[in-house]
Amino acid sequence: MTTAILVFVCLISSICIAQPVQTEQFRSADDWYSEALRLSRSVSPNLEKALHAYNQALLMNPALSSNAYKWRSWAKQRLGDYTGALKDINTAISMQPTEAKYFAVKADLRKKMNDTRGALEDYSLALQLAKTQTDSLVFQELHDSCLIQETTKGKDSLVKSKTNK
Numbered sequence: 001m002t003t004a005i006l007v008f009v010c011l012i013s014s015i016c017i018a019q020p021v022q023t024e025q026f027r028s029a030d031d032w033y034s035e036a037l038r039l040s041r042s043v044s045p046n047l048e049k050a051l052h053a054y055n056q057a058l059l060m061n062p063a064l065s066s067n068a069y070k071w072r073s074w075a076k077q078r079l080g081d082y083t084g085a086l087k088d089i090n091t092a093i094s095m096q097p098t099e100a101k102y103f104a105v106k107a108d109l110r111k112k113m114n115d116t117r118g119a120l121e122d123y124s125l126a127l128q129l130a131k132t133q134t135d136s137l138v139f140q141e142l143h144d145s146c147l148i149q150e151t152t153k154g155k156d157s158l159v160k161s162k163t164n165k
Contacts, residue, residue: 026053029061033068040071051075066095070102073109082113100129104139107146116150 026032036053039046054072057064073088089106096102107122123143130136 026056029057029064032057032060033064036068036075037071040075045078047075047079051079063095066092066099066102069095070105073105077109077112082109085109086113098129100126100131100135100139103129104142107142111146111149116146119146120150 026035032053036050036057039050039053051072054068054075058068058072069088069092073085073092076082076085076088086106086109089102089109093099093102093106103122103126107119107126110116110122111119120143123139123146126139127136127143130139
């Protein structure tokens with residue numbers, strides 16, 4: 001019985017001792033950001049925990065990096081918070097206004113929010129800022145598909161208004 005109690009006490013004390021080490025692991029914004037990226041990029045991303053880690057990183061250092069805002073935007077988008085995602089990608093753009101991919105992310109968000117015209121504007125900006133031919137081709141394809149959607153939407157409205165008369 002005494003041995004069992006001693007083993008139990010040793011286990012409890014080792015758990016208690018191990019706990020501060022785990023929380024000290026994330027002392028800096030960079031540590032939180034690294035953890036957030038790990039959680040986001042895993043095979044089965046844990047988006048809630050990743051979002052918490054991004055929040056902690058950006059709380060500790062709001063100027064951490066434009067990529068931190070882009071990745072937090074991605075996590076928010078995947079969780080269905082399009083408004084929060086749009087705010088974060090706008091912050092990333094304000095920090096790095098010549099990054100074409102940020103405008104493409106913003107365009108994707110605006111398209112999901114049924115703002116096709118805004119998405120077209122952002123795809124156009126992404127095209128203008130594209131640094132590689134591959135990016136240009138991708139952004140052109142996204143722009144064109146959005147343009148087709150906007151054109152189709154306009155024709156549908158015209159047909160509906162004519163049939164209602």
